[in-house]
Amino acid sequence: MVIGGDAAGMSAASQARRLKDPDALEIVAFERGHHASYSACGIPYWVGGDVDGPDQLVARTPEEHRARQIDLRMRTEVTEIDVAGGRVRSRRLPDGQEVWTGYDKLVIATGARPVRPPLPGIDAPGVHGVQTLDDGQALLDTLRQTGGRRAVVVGAGYIGVEMAEALLRRDYQVTLLNRAPEPMTTLDPDMGELVHEAVTGLGVQLVDEAEVTEIRTDEQGRARAVVTSDAEYPADVVVLGIGVRPETALAEAAGLPLGDSGGLLTDQAMRVRGHSDIWAGGDCVEVLDLVAGRQRHVPLGTHANKQGQVIGTNVGGGYATFPGVVGTAVSKVCDLEIARTGLLEAQAREVGFQFVTVRVESTSRAGYFPGAASMTVKMLAERRTGRLLGTQIVGREGAGKRVDVAAVALTAGMTVEQMTALDLGYAPPFSPVWDPVLVAARKATRAVRADAAG
Amino acid sequence: MVIGGDAAGMSAASQARRLKDPDALEIVAFERGHHASYSACGIPYWVGGDVDGPDQLVARTPEEHRARQIDLRMRTEVTEIDVAGGRVRSRRLPDGQEVWTGYDKLVIATGARPVRPPLPGIDAPGVHGVQTLDDGQALLDTLRQTGGRRAVVVGAGYIGVEMAEALLRRDYQVTLLNRAPEPMTTLDPDMGELVHEAVTGLGVQLVDEAEVTEIRTDEQGRARAVVTSDAEYPADVVVLGIGVRPETALAEAAGLPLGDSGGLLTDQAMRVRGHSDIWAGGDCVEVLDLVAGRQRHVPLGTHANKQGQVIGTNVGGGYATFPGVVGTAVSKVCDLEIARTGLLEAQAREVGFQFVTVRVESTSRAGYFPGAASMTVKMLAERRTGRLLGTQIVGREGAGKRVDVAAVALTAGMTVEQMTALDLGYAPPFSPVWDPVLVAARKATRAVRADAAG
Numbered sequence: 001m002v003i004g005g006d007a008a009g010m011s012a013a014s015q016a017r018r019l020k021d022p023d024a025l026e027i028v029a030f031e032r033g034h035h036a037s038y039s040a041c042g043i044p045y046w047v048g049g050d051v052d053g054p055d056q057l058v059a060r061t062p063e064e065h066r067a068r069q070i071d072l073r074m075r076t077e078v079t080e081i082d083v084a085g086g087r088v089r090s091r092r093l094p095d096g097q098e099v100w101t102g103y104d105k106l107v108i109a110t111g112a113r114p115v116r117p118p119l120p121g122i123d124a125p126g127v128h129g130v131q132t133l134d135d136g137q138a139l140l141d142t143l144r145q146t147g148g149r150r151a152v153v154v155g156a157g158y159i160g161v162e163m164a165e166a167l168l169r170r171d172y173q174v175t176l177l178n179r180a181p182e183p184m185t186t187l188d189p190d191m192g193e194l195v196h197e198a199v200t201g202l203g204v205q206l207v208d209e210a211e212v213t214e215i216r217t218d219e220q221g222r223a224r225a226v227v228t229s230d231a232e233y234p235a236d237v238v239v240l241g242i243g244v245r246p247e248t249a250l251a252e253a254a255g256l257p258l259g260d261s262g263g264l265l266t267d268q269a270m271r272v273r274g275h276s277d278i279w280a281g282g283d284c285v286e287v288l289d290l291v292a293g294r295q296r297h298v299p300l301g302t303h304a305n306k307q308g309q310v311i312g313t314n315v316g317g318g319y320a321t322f323p324g325v326v327g328t329a330v331s332k333v334c335d336l337e338i339a340r341t342g343l344l345e346a347q348a349r350e351v352g353f354q355f356v357t358v359r360v361e362s363t364s365r366a367g368y369f370p371g372a373a374s375m376t377v378k379m380l381a382e383r384r385t386g387r388l389l390g391t392q393i394v395g396r397e398g399a400g401k402r403v404d405v406a407a408v409a410l411t412a413g414m415t416v417e418q419m420t421a422l423d424l425g426y427a428p429p430f431s432p433v434w435d436p437v438l439v440a441a442r443k444a445t446r447a448v449r450a451d452a453a454g
Numbered sequence: 455m456v457i458g459g460d461a462a463g464m465s466a467a468s469q470a471r472r473l474k475d476p477d478a479l480e481i482v483a484f485e486r487g488h489h490a491s492y493s494a495c496g497i498p499y500w501v502g503g504d505v506d507g508p509d510q511l512v513a514r515t516p517e518e519h520r521a522r523q524i525d526l527r528m529r530t531e532v533t534e535i536d537v538a539g540g541r542v543r544s545r546r547l548p549d550g551q552e553v554w555t556g557y558d559k560l561v562i563a564t565g566a567r568p569v570r571p572p573l574p575g576i577d578a579p580g581v582h583g584v585q586t587l588d589d590g591q592a593l594l595d596t597l598r599q600t601g602g603r604r605a606v607v608v609g610a611g612y613i614g615v616e617m618a619e620a621l622l623r624r625d626y627q628v629t630l631l632n633r634a635p636e637p638m639t640t641l642d643p644d645m646g647e648l649v650h651e652a653v654t655g656l657g658v659q660l661v662d663e664a665e666v667t668e669i670r671t672d673e674q675g676r677a678r679a680v681v682t683s684d685a686e687y688p689a690d691v692v693v694l695g696i697g698v699r700p701e702t703a704l705a706e707a708a709g710l711p712l713g714d715s716g717g718l719l720t721d722q723a724m725r726v727r728g729h730s731d732i733w734a735g736g737d738c739v740e741v742l743d744l745v746a747g748r749q750r751h752v753p754l755g756t757h758a759n760k761q762g763q764v765i766g767t768n769v770g771g772g773y774a775t776f777p778g779v780v781g782t783a784v785s786k787v788c789d790l791e792i793a794r795t796g797l798l799e800a801q802a803r804e805v806g807f808q809f810v811t812v813r814v815e816s817t818s819r820a821g822y823f824p825g826a827a828s829m830t831v832k833m834l835a836e837r838r839t840g841r842l843l844g845t846q847i848v849g850r851e852g853a854g855k856r857v858d859v860a861a862v863a864l865t866a867g868m869t870v871e872q873m874t875a876l877d878l879g880y881a882p883p884f885s886p887v888w889d890p891v892l893v894a895a896r897k898a899t900r901a902v903r904a905d906a907a908g
Contacts, residue, residue, distance in 0.1 A: 302880035330879035368510040412866035425784035426756035
């Protein structure tokens with residue numbers, strides 16, 4: 001039995017079905033929304049008009065799942081897990097009918113919910129999260145019905161920045177309210193500054209260090225402005241991109257173990273700790289950060305898919321593990337590519353690392369080659385050992401996916417000096433003769449040596 | 455003292471100078487050509503008109519080297535190395551003057567020379583290699599002087615294919631003669647077939663299994679046609695892209711150790727084996743193929759630069775090593791990106807590996823995202839252990855540099871199953887939720903398991 005019909009849940013169901021016939025394994029899945037198996041990451045591009053939706057974002061329809069003998073029950077919300085009794089209670093949303101259903105093996109894939117700080121007006125019509133396809137549809141409906149052209153996006157993480165761009169493409173005047181000193185707190189502030197320039201260059205009004213205190217509504221109760229401690233920003237639509245929290249109320253009520261972030265705690269095989277017949281994956285779990293050596297909440301579709309695959313393999317009688325993450329993320333604002341992996345400075349400090357940092361400017365192609373675009377690479381290496389701790393890249397075309405090299409090096413525990421010898425692809429249309437990641441690794445190697453000598 | 459003023463030699467000189475003042479280290483470098491420190495890899499783009507040349511391709515001019523107290527003697531050919539006497543004899547090409555110069559430390563960076571099979575007419579005017587900037591200039595001069603528009607390129611490796619495209623851009627009718635059954639023998643034939651389609655799609659006449667027997671000349675002795683065992687191809691210009699051999703005649707005459715390919719054999723620090731005061735790097739040396747466990751000749755500018763850096767560090771009193779290569783290469787034909795790392799099937803077999811192979815089709819971005827382009831990834835994994843042995847990728851934008859992930863995984867000795875857990879950057883504009891390399895790793899994992907079970 002699977003609770004939650006998106007990436008992790010349906011990947012698990014599909015993989016288990018691949019390994020076991022319906023005779024050997026019956027699969028029931030509950031999804032409270034109107035859609036299953038979709039790409040939530042695609043929502044900003046749907047809103048922006050780059051992608052038709054919502055069907056384009058659906059990897060597999062409920063009918064396709066059912067054709068593969070997965071009993072997917074849409075618009076059905078699980079309201080209670082009875083761990084001792086091995087059963088869950090569910091409610092059909094259209095008619096409110098409730099039933100208890102027993103399970104031998106349970107997969108919890110309840111995802112995440114957008115953070116909604118307890119502010120006046122936060123639940124008013126015209127205030128939208130963008131976590132599910134239903135959220136995306138609701139936002140598009142509002143945009144269609146709204147006369148005005150003023151949008152305020154709260155939160156300047158990657159979702160906020162992507163939504164700001166999407167609304168700009170819909171010809172909105174966009175204000176982006178950012179609590180931190182620079183946008184993209186998934187980057188160090190000095191790298192976030194590069195994103196600041198790009199975002200304002202697009203025509204977005206970016207307000208840093210903005211503390212939202214209220215969503216002001218009109219007499220009909222509709223959101224009309226976002227108020228901060230300093231100012232008031234008129235809004236015909238408000239989008240929340242503040243981040244998400246694990247959706248684990250059900251699990252908590254059932255007494256399942258949660259971590260500091262509120263995410264479920266699992267073992268290597270993605271079983272909920274202490275429960276041999278319950279698995280959990282996707283945005284509702286914490287994962288091991290292999291660099292920090294700590295559990296963290298890292299809600300990303302790519303992890304959800306991998307974890308679902310691991311769960312499905314194990315539930316289907318095979319063996320697979322999810323060892324953890326190194327914190328890789330890429331995103332894009334217009335033609336600016338933003339990437340990070342490993343630890344930021346503050347994160348490295350928090351877990352007790354001492355380190356050197358370097359920053360280099362390089363280009364995506366040989367300097368003389370047409371289309372060569374500049375790129376900034378920042379690298380953190382541990383003092384003494386020289387072990388790579390993190391890499392951040394901001395640049396134009398060809399910048400973002402270069403972070404994968406650092407992600408693999410982190411996984412392998414390489415030092416920055418070992419990285420300088422990496423045999424990366426070189427040809428003038430693809431890279432300078434020293435790839436930008438290698439240029440950073442060379443500089444980091446010198447910094448580690450100088451630190452050790454000094 | 456440095457013999458050879460291109461990538462390896464001048465990187466070594468520059469790095470040594472960075473570490474040691476002129477008072478502590480005198481540096482003399484000899485270069486027989488008209489240019490130093492240039493990107494030979496850029497020549498096809500210069501010929502094709504994408505890049506202005508030759509100055510654009512020069513990373514540092516002789517004057518800039520001299521300003522940094524490197525005594526770079528251009529148009530000066532070294533004609534003999536006297537190892538016992540610690541001196542070299544050089545000849546100034548303009549006036550033929552010869553002198554002996556003593557050295558304490560010698561760096562050999564004599565590069566490679568294009569293969570010129572001993573065919574009738576191979577040395578005729580109108581037949582061009584493209585190894586040095588001087589070669590590039592000579593070819594451009596021929597193109598300018600030639601009335602006709604028919605070009606024949608001999609050899610369909612990456613240089614041959616790049617030159618075919620370059621000549622096409624100059625409005626030549628291009629015939630590409632290929633000895634093998636498919637172009638790009640740096641790929642397995644089934645992947646080379648994808649390149650075949652792309653090259654013929656461009657309008658190049660690609661002739662596979664063509665054995666060249668003669669370059670036919672006119673009464674002035676100029677090349678006029680390329681003759682194969684089957685046919686004759688009229689040519690106003692002939693370009694040789696057959697490959698290169700280490701330029702080690704000097705080293706051989708001096709009794710220095712050469713490998714099977716004729717390249718110099720060095721140790722981890724790039725010292726010529728058995729000689730504590732002689733280093734060698736770049737296209738004139740063999741390198742350790744870390745996957746095959748064998749020495750190979752891998753002439754690539756990126757290795758030359760790294761080796762030069764290592765040599766310069768060691769000559770300058772520091773410590774650095776060049777551990778070897780994993781066989782990464784990327785190239786481009788029009789918008790087709792071609793990449794490989796590790797071993798091909800034939801190479802893996804030759805060194806005694808048994809392996810499984812898989813091939814997958816995927817896309818560069820999320821399938822629903824505009825501009826998502828298809829990509830074919832082939833992967834070789836060792837039987838039983840599942841260790842990654844090689845990866846080949848052919849696709850459009852965003853395909854080529856993905857090979858770097860496999861290159862780092864090879865360096866780290868990862869299995870394909872370990873690779874399935876890699877935390878690679880995901881967002882719809884950059885990748886499907888399962889990166890194509892991970893899709894291949896998953897399929898390879900299943901193939902390894904099936905093989906072990908079968």
